[in-house]
Amino acid sequence: MKFTWFNLMPWPYLPDDFRAKHRSVWVDIPNTLYDPRKGHHVYHEYLDQLEYAETLGFDGIGCNEHHQNGYGLMPSPNLIAATLARRTSRAALCVIGNSIASYNPPIRVAEEFAMLDVISGGRLVAGFPVGTPMDTNFCYGQIPALTRDKYREAHDLIMKAWARDEPFAFDGKYNQLRWVNCWPKPIQKPHPPIYIPGGGSIETWDFCLDYDYNYSYLSFFGYLRGKSLLDGYWERVAKRGKDESPYRAAFAQIICVADTDAEAERLYAEHCLYFFNRCLHVFPPFADPAGYRTMATIKYGALAQLTLARQKILENLTWKQLVDERFIIAGSPETVRRSSRSASRGSTSDISSACSTTGTCPTGRRATRRSCSPRRSCRTCATCGRSGSTTSAGGCTRWTTASGPKSVSRARTRPVRSGLDEVAGGRDEEGHVVPCARGR
Numbered sequence: 001m002k003f004t005w006f007n008l009m010p011w012p013y014l015p016d017d018f019r020a021k022h023r024s025v026w027v028d029i030p031n032t033l034y035d036p037r038k039g040h041h042v043y044h045e046y047l048d049q050l051e052y053a054e055t056l057g058f059d060g061i062g063c064n065e066h067h068q069n070g071y072g073l074m075p076s077p078n079l080i081a082a083t084l085a086r087r088t089s090r091a092a093l094c095v096i097g098n099s100i101a102s103y104n105p106p107i108r109v110a111e112e113f114a115m116l117d118v119i120s121g122g123r124l125v126a127g128f129p130v131g132t133p134m135d136t137n138f139c140y141g142q143i144p145a146l147t148r149d150k151y152r153e154a155h156d157l158i159m160k161a162w163a164r165d166e167p168f169a170f171d172g173k174y175n176q177l178r179w180v181n182c183w184p185k186p187i188q189k190p191h192p193p194i195y196i197p198g199g200g201s202i203e204t205w206d207f208c209l210d211y212d213y214n215y216s217y218l219s220f221f222g223y224l225r226g227k228s229l230l231d232g233y234w235e236r237v238a239k240r241g242k243d244e245s246p247y248r249a250a251f252a253q254i255i256c257v258a259d260t261d262a263e264a265e266r267l268y269a270e271h272c273l274y275f276f277n278r279c280l281h282v283f284p285p286f287a288d289p290a291g292y293r294t295m296a297t298i299k300y301g302a303l304a305q306l307t308l309a310r311q312k313i314l315e316n317l318t319w320k321q322l323v324d325e326r327f328i329i330a331g332s333p334e335t336v337r338r339s340s341r342s343a344s345r346g347s348t349s350d351i352s353s354a355c356s357t358t359g360t361c362p363t364g365r366r367a368t369r370r371s372c373s374p375r376r377s378c379r380t381c382a383t384c385g386r387s388g389s390t391t392s393a394g395g396c397t398r399w400t401t402a403s404g405p406k407s408v409s410r411a412r413t414r415p416v417r418s419g420l421d422e423v424a425g426g427r428d429e430e431g432h433v434v435p436c437a438r439g440r
Contacts, residue, residue, distance in 0.1 A: 004060030005053035011070035012360040014278045024283035026069040026134040060092035067139040085120040097127020102140040106154035110161040122187035129197040145291030216250040222326035223343040256330035264330045269319040271361040
């Protein structure tokens with residue numbers, strides 16, 4: 001099993017009355033709630049955690065793309081991955097991923113992903129999400145009913161750009177390019193491993209099976225609720241006559257580890273409830289515009305995850321509900337091992353593709369994770385760390401990637417980060433250095 005430490009990079013300063021005063025954490029959230037000076041420290045803290053995850057033995061470190069929101073501060077995950085490429089040397093860089101239907105032209109994704117693969121020495125795992133409707137349709141203006149069509153064409157252009165050795169013309173429905181000539185090309189051949197994050201659209205199942213990509217089901221409602229949809233995916237795998245490789249799917253699961261069950265509640269309850277109550281507070285029409293879900297998905301009964309009814313559930317959650325109903329896996333190392341094995345036997349894959357910082361967990365206590373539960377158990381499933389440190393995990397299988405040359409980059413002791421760290425006015429009320437406002 002392989003584990004990736006995934007960081008959503010949520011904004012940790014949403015006010016206590018956020019849900020009462022604002023209708024959504026996404027799309028139309030007031031940008032006055034963002035403080036660039038605090039943001040400077042938030043980014044560096046999150047990057048420190050991702051770099052540290054490699055030193056603890058995680059097989060991958062992950063980031064993703066979202067826009068105009070307080071849920072995840074990465075409008076460009078490629079920038080985050082480029083930073084990590086120079087500061088790490090072993091872990092896979094899992095960019096899960098670039099919302100390719102929003103790029104014009106999509107060749108930009110082919111070029112930047114190739115750059116990341118080359119800079120990192122062949123460590124990129126490339127994600128191609130369709131994109132949430134909040135990001136793709138409301139923030140970037142794509143027509144919901146055309147999004148999947150544009151997505152498929154963008155995918156075809158990227159894969160051809162990586163595969164062809166000579167310049168070619170691409171005459172698509174949405175992209176017309178006289179010259180396509182990808183410089184640089186990825187190290188990994190024929191291309192980096194492809195992961196397709198999905199939120200429940202069954203068309204994504206067939207797309208993954210057509211190309212033998214990993215289907216990564218993303219949900220914050222826990223493995224018990226996700227099992228029914230993933231059972232449908234595995235039924236589809238069997239119907240298509242595909243092998244049942246456990247690498248065909250993954251499932252996201254928040255995990256919190258401490259010395260004891262009681263300590264886990266003391267350390268993480270406030271921060272997990274912050275995440276579920278504020279960071280997932282999305283105006284339902286933003287999450288399900290007409291035309292985004294296809295008729296096949298609607299007939300199957302795969303509902304949008306952030307409906308009004310589900311929002312009501314999130315608004316009133318307690319720690320006991322989070323744990324008992326398996327929204328999260330939390331407790332002592334033994335409790336987490338037991339619950340993770342239970343999830344692994346009924347869920348998804350032998351690749352844990354996401355682990356994340358959740359809500360407002362302070363530095364040094366961020367053992368809250370988002371990790372994909374394995375479909376099958378294996379001999380070394382999980383070895384959990386102690387409270388106050390990052391959860392570590394070991395594995396017994398290899399990445400299913402083409403092997404490239406080892407990276408020559410090495411993690412280094414961080415010098416003074418930037419001119420922003422020079423004191424302009426002492427420290428704020430939380431002890432952070434107040435950055436200097438150069439250039440103004």
